[in-house]
Amino acid sequence: MSTEMQVFLLPDLGEGLTEAELVNWLVAVGDEIRVDQPIAEVETAKSMVEVPSPYAGIVAVLHGEAGQTLDVGKPLISVAPVGASVAVKPEPEPAEEKVPAAPAVAVAAETYRTEEKAGSGNVLIGYGTSGGGEARRTRPRKMSGGSAVAVTSEPDFAQLSLSRTRIPGKLSAVISPLVRKMARDHGVSLDAVPGSGESGLILRRDIEAAIGGATRETAPVEVPAVTQSSSGVQPSTGVQDARTGLTVASRTPVRGIRKAVAANMTRSRSEIPEATVWVDVDATALLEMRAELKKRDPHGAPGLLAFIARFVTAGLKKFPELNTRFVTAEDTAGGVMQEIIAFDGINLGFAAQTDRGLVVPSVRNAHLLNARELDTEIRRLTAVARDGKATPTELASGTFTLNNYGVFGVDGSAAIINYPEVAMLGVGRIIDKPWVVDGQLAVRKVTELTLAFDHRVCDGETAAGFLRYVADAIENPGTVLADL
Template sequence: MAQVLEFKLPDLGEGLTEAEIVRWLVQVGDVVAVDQPVVEVETAKAMVEVPCPYGGVVTARFGEEGTELPVGAPLITVAVGAPASGGPAEGSGNVLVGYGTSEAPARRRRVRPAQSPPAARVTAAAPAAAAPVPAAPAASVTAGGPVPVISPLVRRLAREGGLDLRELKGSGPDGLILRVDVENALRAAVAAPEPSPAPASAPVPSAFTGGQRVPLKGVRGAVADKLSRSRREIPDATCWVDADATELMRARAAMNAAGGPKISLLALLARICTAALARFPELNSTVDLQAREIVRFDQVHLGFAAQTERGLVVPVVRDAHARDAEGLTAEFARLTDVARDGRLTPAELTGGTFTLNNYGVFGVDGSTPIINHPEAAMLGVGRIVPKPWVHEGELAVRQVVQLSLTFDHRVCDGGTAGGFLRYVADCVEQPAVLLRTL
């Protein structure tokens, strides 16, 4: 006898609590194998295909493409054959990197209503192949207690729209407030007629009206949260210097003319960064606020800013200090291609210890970048352009670049930061300086 099992959106890891359904990979009635991807979702980190730990026939799907689901929400139900022991069926237990197929932690689990809410789309197979999905009753509301809401996403939607949930009447079981209830209330507020002129003493409404609202979600929302946290927690400072990059450009041209894989300018700058961090390890660190300690890292996991259609992401090159220019070039190219395809894994987006930001590709000379929390520093590189420069006592046209270092003033003082930046500039101006560390 077949047993119907419910597969829920797994724990996403890295503090992620929600995902948006991008594309369903299976239909109701399809036969799926263990660990077969069934849906493609987009998180604040990347897009990922979620595998189902059960094998059998898909009997229902939950959620339209384009809707957001919290961790622990049902994705699909699968009719599987009864196990030989008569006990409950077991999944594969396999996990994606950062995306476990196990259930979400208890603190993230939400109470499901006795029936599927109208806002969720449930596509079911024929009654003979389907079975009811067990569900717990919705939480009842008590005077002065919390307002029953279907998910944290709905609560956030109401907060961003300036709605008081206690003034809404939920259409779900036992008055549960659904997403459709909040959306209808927001639409009604926008469509409401303009009020009659108020006396001069009337308060000015705090909510913005009109214009276009773009949700801060996905990659853009994650970037906003991280940058805001960086500004709140890190007392940063920036120093900068102009450097003559003519010799570095000549060295790169000579390398590429000698044959073999082409060396990218970013790889050479990364090699300079790792050499500088070996001399100034204070900048390859983070601050543990709870322990009130500075944690210095032995390895350099180098992040680099990459612009994609989905927004700015910062892939991480693991053990950059142990890679040569060819290896760095290849890894930068691989991660950039994966980032543009939206296929970076959480492991490729986290764990950085220092970030290199080549904003010169956007045609700008300088910037004061925001540190990629929880790191302690970021090196910015502007465009390399011909400029008048005094070279060997004579005025000449040279290839000049502006370098900027934004650093956490808790991990070091200006002397250390200035020493790091000056060493980087010296290597840019005289690449032979790097021979000391090769």
């Protein structure tokens, strides 16, 4: 083991990400940690992850605080060798009245540890080698040379400084920084929150209850709807907007997934000369085929999106120009070099709406999967994305995106291409429409397909050929699937 202090720099947790927000520390100064043990929870622009330590030893310095945005490549944690002297900085003395040590303080301390382990309430991604042991405090012990390890032992909670507020008739305290941050982010005054813990300790559930009560009380007021989240919506301060003359209802920091979406869409619009083609499609035969499969196997029939995904991968094999990437770089002579990079395979992304925003997980090597296998993988990725467990690789490796916005009840969309891909296929809702079949007017199940594509990688003929192939596959699914 190294005898020198080792500094772990925040790694790039995705494709070229430059920063991450520190959500919560999973260790403290003085903890003994092992290699690959999760040390912090961070939110990147793509996902929530647990960061593992590449070093074993004693935590010496934590470079950052919860809620702070850290740059990739900057120090995250310093680790000293086992046996080194590590001093734990005491908490600053609070301005409020101190409370004498009592048995209830020990109970409060245990509650604090429980609250901290519970984290922010978001489900985070496992990152690195699995194996969940908790960080453990090390007590002074003798070394072979007879010297005692000076690493601070478990803190004396009898001396723990508590941030306290007074509620008439009882003592109330908040000792978890996560609880304080939650209250601050949602504009909840701790003076008005009765603590349900021992000796009036305010727990996370008390803040959540207060947030729910505030929402119910303000529900009748007609103000613009604002989603509150762990990113922190700052409540109204009565400031008047200079341009409109209206009172500012709230200010929401743009970060995490929303920040990534904003940057990605802006870059797509500014760099990609996109064009759009669309076509109405009779999906009656596809719906009838799936209904028949569902009769035979009620639980194993693939969903409609899986069939369309199968048609898309087959179409991309025939029109590979839409499964590429356009790259601009500087050549050795200092000039500009442009390339179209083709891929030996298809990673099919699909748009999934989650509580944290729109994400695009991708089915890797989708061209190798049949409709049933695609259905299984789409369902799995949708579940992990909504639970916040999708890995950066699953969220950032797509080569083409399929967007089923029909689930939101709309027919079409002028989609923005998911940069750095070069095309996106959108599927609208399937509805009854009058349709001419064999010269006769009939009511059919019709949907609209919309293809947005980068005009630098192909012309309209290629885009139209791909779109027509997928449309024909939907209208004659039995014939196409038999050929796949």
